[in-house]
Amino acid sequence: MLFLRLIGKLARLLRSGESPASIAAGFVMGMMIGFLSFRTLFTPFIILLIIIFNVNISAAIFAAVLFRLIAYLIDPVLHSLGYLLLADFSVLRGTWTFLYNLPFFRHTRFNNTVVLGGLLIGLVLIYPVFIAVKRLLVAYRDRYQEKIRRWKIVQLLRGSKVFQFLGGIRHP
Numbered sequence: 001m002l003f004l005r006l007i008g009k010l011a012r013l014l015r016s017g018e019s020p021a022s023i024a025a026g027f028v029m030g031m032m033i034g035f036l037s038f039r040t041l042f043t044p045f046i047i048l049l050i051i052i053f054n055v056n057i058s059a060a061i062f063a064a065v066l067f068r069l070i071a072y073l074i075d076p077v078l079h080s081l082g083y084l085l086l087a088d089f090s091v092l093r094g095t096w097t098f099l100y101n102l103p104f105f106r107h108t109r110f111n112n113t114v115v116l117g118g119l120l121i122g123l124v125l126i127y128p129v130f131i132a133v134k135r136l137l138v139a140y141r142d143r144y145q146e147k148i149r150r151w152k153i154v155q156l157l158r159g160s161k162v163f164q165f166l167g168g169i170r171h172p
Contacts, residue, residue: 013058020141024133026050026059028126033060034067035078035118040109042119071118081120082113 013023029050036042050060071078086096099105109115 013056013062018056020134020137022054023056023059023137024130025053026056027063027133028130029055030060030063030065031067031125031129032122033064034069035071035122037109037112037115037118040115041104041107042115075114078117078121079113080117082115082117085116085120086111086113 029046032046033043036046049055050057085092096111100111110119
C-alpha cells in the first residue's frame, strides 16, 4: 500500500505546476540526505536548507529514500573512497586532525569512511543530477505526459476505487 502511495505522489509531482528547478533542487537535497548517515550534522543542515529555500519537499523525500537504498548497495565503494581520503592521502592527515579537533566538525562524523565517501559522491553528483532531473522533467511534461494519460492501464487505474482510496493521481 505504501508503494502505491509513493507512486501516486511521484505521478502528482511529475504533473504538478511547480517549476522543474524547484523539484530538481529538492531531489538533489534529498540525494545528499540519502548518501549521508542520518546521525551527522550534515543531515539537519540539509533539512534546514529544504525548509528555508523554495524546494519541493516530496522530491526531497523520494530522493532521500531512493539514494539511501543506493548508498546501502554501494557501501563498499563509499568506504573505499572515504578510506582513500582519510588514510591513504597523507597530505590531508593534518587537515583531518585539525578539523577533528574542532567541536563542530567532530559531530559531522566526517572521520567515518562511509560518511566521507557519501559526502564526496553526493557533492560530485549535485550538478549533474540537478541538470538531469530538470531536463527529464521538462521532457516528460512536454512529450510524454499526455501520451501516458491516454494509456488504457492508466485510465483503468485512475478509475479504480482502491487507487482513489490510496490517494491516486488527480487532475490538476
